[in-house]
Amino acid sequence: MKKLLLVPVLTLASSLCAMAADDVAKSPPAAPYQQVSKLVKLPDFLPGMGQLFVDPTTLPAGPFLAYDHDGKLVSTIYMLPTKDLNPDKSFDNLAAPGGNVDHVDVYYNAGHPGVEEPHVHVVLWHVAAAGEESVAK
Structure with a gap:
C-alpha cells in the first residue's frame, strides 16, 4: 500500500516543479522578482547574460x-561572494527556478553595480550550449 501512495506524491512533486518553471519561463517573471x-545602474540587457531579474531579498547571491x-528564460545565475567561499560558509539548497x-x-x-565585491558566477543554463548565442549580443 505504501508504494501505491509514493507514485502520486512523486507525480505531484514533478508537476509542482514543472509549474514553478512555467511561472518564470517568460519575461517578466512574477513578484518578488524585479528587473x-x-x-542598479546596469543596462537592460547584458551581453553574455541577458536581461536579469532578481528577488532583492536574496542579494547578493540570487538567484538571478x-x-x-x-523574453525566454535561458539561465539561472548565482553570484557568490569570494569572501564567503571558505570552510565557515556554505550555500545549500540553491534552487533552479527555471x-x-x-x-x-x-x-x-x-564586481559590478549591484554586486560590487569580487564574486563567482555560477550559471545554470536551461538551454543547450548552442542556445547561449541568444544572449551573446
Whole structure:
C-alpha cells in the first residue's frame, strides 16, 4: 500500500516543479522578482547574460533569472561572494527556478553595480550550449 501512495506524491512533486518553471519561463517573471536594471545602474540587457531579474531579498547571491531578447528564460545565475567561499560558509539548497539544467558554467567576476565585491558566477543554463548565442549580443 505504501508504494501505491509514493507514485502520486512523486507525480505531484514533478508537476509542482514543472509549474514553478512555467511561472518564470517568460519575461517578466512574477513578484518578488524585479528587473535588475531598475534596481542598479546596469543596462537592460547584458551581453553574455541577458536581461536579469532578481528577488532583492536574496542579494547578493540570487538567484538571478536571465532572459534572451525574446523574453525566454535561458539561465539561472548565482553570484557568490569570494569572501564567503571558505570552510565557515556554505550555500545549500540553491534552487533552479527555471527547471531542468543542461549545463553549468562557473567563472570569476571582480564586481559590478549591484554586486560590487569580487564574486563567482555560477550559471545554470536551461538551454543547450548552442542556445547561449541568444544572449551573446
